[in-house]
Amino acid sequence: MPQLPRRIWSDEDWERIRLGYRAQDMDEKWNVYAEGDVVSLHRSWTGHGIFAATFVPVDGGGWRIADAVVERDAARYKNRDDAYDCVMLEMVISSVVLGEPAHDLLSRLTALTRRGRDSGDASADIIRHSAIGLRSDPQPPGRGH
Secondary structure (H helix, E strand, C coil): CCCCCCCCECHHHHHHHHHCECCCCCCECEEEEEECCEEEEEECCCCCEEEEEEEEECCCCCEEEEEEEECCCCCCCCCCCHHHHHHHHHHHHHHHHCCCCCHHHHHHHHHHHHCCCCCCCCCHHHHHHHHCECCCCCCCCCCCC
């Protein structure tokens, strides 16, 4: 991916990200798991891998994404917008895995979704549900999924 999220996740966030997330029902759209320092994001219904992000430690604490790849087979993932992919990757980790409200990311995702698509009147809630899905009740930190 030519564009990567710039966020630095705390060491506590990284521990939660490493636990992953498994969709609990049909309204959830993502399964996330980590193998070593690589976090994979798969669509829950199809099992298709969409993103793989390599995390590295940051001097002074925390973790960032140093490299990521995105699926480009249109039969598996139709998006072709690098900025959208960057926001989507961060949104899934922040919103789905960590259970954060991620309002800023949702605003950016909404704007990118509306740009150049026939969805100019879609609400942020519809766009969020379509792209991210709902998240089951947040799990307490440290509890595996």
